[in-house]
Amino acid sequence: MPSAIRNILFIMFDQLRWDYLGCAGHPYLKTPNLDKLASKGLRFTNAYVQSPICGSSRMSFYTGRYVHSHGAQRNNFPLKVGELTLGDHLRDAGMDAFLIGKTHMEADAQGLARLGIAPDSVIGARVAECGFDVVVRDDGLWTEGPDGAYDTRTSPYNEYLAAKGYGGANGWSDHANAVELEDGEVTSGWFMKYIDRPANVAEEDSETPWLTSRAIDFLSEAGREDRPWLCHLSYIKPHWPYVVPAPYNSMFGPEHVVPAVRAEAEKQDPHPVYQAYMQTLVARSFSRQEVREKAIPSYMALIKQADDQMGRLFEYLEQAGRMDDTMIVVTSDHGDYLGDHWLGEKNFFHDCSVKVPLIIYDPRPEADATRGQTCDKLVEAIDLTATFIEAAGRKVPDHIVEGRSLCDLLHGQQPEAWREAVISEMDYSTTPMAESLGMAHRDARLFMVFDGRWKLVHAEGGLPPLLFDLQSDPQELDDLGRDTAFAVERERMYGHLHAWTRRLSQRIAISDDELDAMKGKYARRGILLGLYDGSEVPPENLSAVPLRPKEELGVS
Structure with a gap:
């Protein structure tokens, strides 16, 4: 068995599409630092998240369990007390787990109170923070409206901006995500009409460099060598608002915007849920070419800035000698439609939304066999928890963790009976779309199953499914969900989904080894x-x- 990894740097970007990297073939966007990491590691080309929504996707990353299992099905849905997290598993292996950045975690306050766990105790704080010990948590949306603030906690980023001398009560809104007009007035970065202008903040003080600096500070602290660690460096960008500081704001223009993947036929008799999402404000906005020509260059610029910060971070790791004993993982919590399929945001199941970049650099010599290669196995976000546990030298508790370790793939070995399909889920119960469709909360749910060729989306509430054949239709433009000629394929894909629903997911208090001992x-x-x-x-x-x-x- 390979030796255990000393440290793990788990980097996650927010809303980064799988195909917006140089190494993934983007025609204009160059990401040399992430590409260099891919040349030293293994890049997975079929990695899928368990939900196309920030909070529910991340809870699967952090627990190694499907959304159907952990129950935090949308943003602001609490992760119930008792769900074991990545930090819990790694501490059992002698490795600490720290957070720098975003989790979108909503604590189960009622559960903590019922069990008498003080939120400010060590255990209470870890339960409330997805199992991490927090260096700095910043979920990146410090907005305010008529009903108050979106996030009621204190913003560490706003505290940083205030300490740097930026004025105003909300530096995130007034500076980092605002732009200056010709007349000297400052307006919101939410208005995509203006986001080709530079953000009203110095580049080195914007969100991505700020988090990189916090990570370098953390990694350079005296005593960091006393105990192995996982550091979850979780960036806020390139998530909207799509506004970026100079000089990045002028690096890309309309000539760098790739054509939208969409067809007029998609609007002809669309699936009811898909149609409801096409009617949203963000979808209608991104259906306009002038919006795409403003937003996408800014989105690309945010990624370019992120890649430059990766260069800064990787250079520090090289100089500190950490590249020799640290596994580095780069991924995203979901993608971004950017006008593809007449949609904006995420919240549906085309590849631009649920397929994510995944690069893993494993410093162990066993991984030499796959350096610079790609792997097209079907991989799920929940596999990272299993991978980290095994890399830390422990057996994966597969009665709890539903993902599969990727260590064998990293080391050029072929695991037995690899999965035949991946699963993703979405709860849209709190949205206007559910209301417009007259859906009860329990029926406003979607399930995706993809086997590498066929993608089925099941809709609860008596609605028909969607079906795409990515072999003949790689852009997912032709919905075959109601075509009688494909009944056999629909039935076969439903077989995968039904097998998944029958999995053993709630017997988590006792392992198979313990069951064997009871015989x-x-x-x-x-x-x-x-x-x-x-x-x-x-x-x-x-x-x-x-x-x-x-x-x-x-x-x-």
Whole structure:
């Protein structure tokens, strides 16, 4: 068995599409630092998240369990007390787990109170923060509206900007995500009409460099070598608002915007849920070419800035000697439609939304066999928890963690019976789309199953499915979900989904090894049900009930 990894740097970007990297073939966007990491590691080309929504996707990353199992199905849905997280598993392996950046975690306050766990205790804080010890948590949306603030916690980023001398009560809104107009007025970066202008903040003080600096500070702290660590460096960008500081704002223009992947036929008799999402404000906005020509260059610029910060971070790791003992993982919590399929945001199941970049650099010599290669196996976000546990030297508790370790793939070995399909889920119960469709909360759910060719989306509430054949239709433009000619394929894909629903997902308090140890123990502890004369069992099982004279039992 390979030696254990000393440290793990788990980098996640927010809303980074799989195909917006140089190494993934983007025609204009160059990402040399991430490409260099891919040349030293293994890039997975079929990695899928368990939900196209920030919070639910991340809870699967952090627990190694499907959304259907952990239950945090949308943003602001609490992760219930009792769900074991990546930090819990790694601490059992002697490795600490730290957070720098975003989790979108919503704590189960009622569960903590019911169990008498103080939120400010060590255990309470870890339960409330997805199992991480927090260096700095910043979920990146410090907005305010008529009903108050979106995030009611104190913003560490706003505190940083204030300390740097930026004025105003909300530096995130007034500077980092605002732009200056010709007349000197400052307006919101939410208005995509203006986001080709530079953000009203110095580049080195914008969100991505700020988090990189916090990570370098953390990694350089005295005493960091005392104990192995996982550091989850979780960036806020390139998530909207799509606004970026100079000089990045002028690096890309309309000539760098790739054509939208969409067809007029998609609007003809679309699936009801898909149609409802096409009617949203963000979808209608991104359906306009002038919006794409503003937003996409800014999105690309945010990625370029992120790649430059990766260069800064990787250079520090090289100089500190950490590249020799640190596994580095780069991924995203979901993608971004950017106008493809007449949609904006994420919240549906085309590849631009649920397929994500995944690069893993494993410093161990066993990984030399795959350096610079790609792997097209079907991979799920939940596999990272299993990978980290195994890399830390522990057996994956597969009665809890539903993902599969990628270590064998990293080391050029072929695991037995790899998965045949990946699963992703979405709950849209709190959205206007559910209301417009008249969906009860319990029915406003979608399930995707993809086998590498066929992609089925099942909709609860009596709605028909969607079906795409990515072999003949790689851009997912032709929905075959109601075409009678493809009934056999729909039935086969439903077979994958039904098998998944029958998985053992809630027996998490006892492992298979413990079950094996229980076999036969009752008969050896005096439970002798069904015996006729005792000849049916080994004699030693009868030692607790020997035949004795009745006088010895106090019977006259």
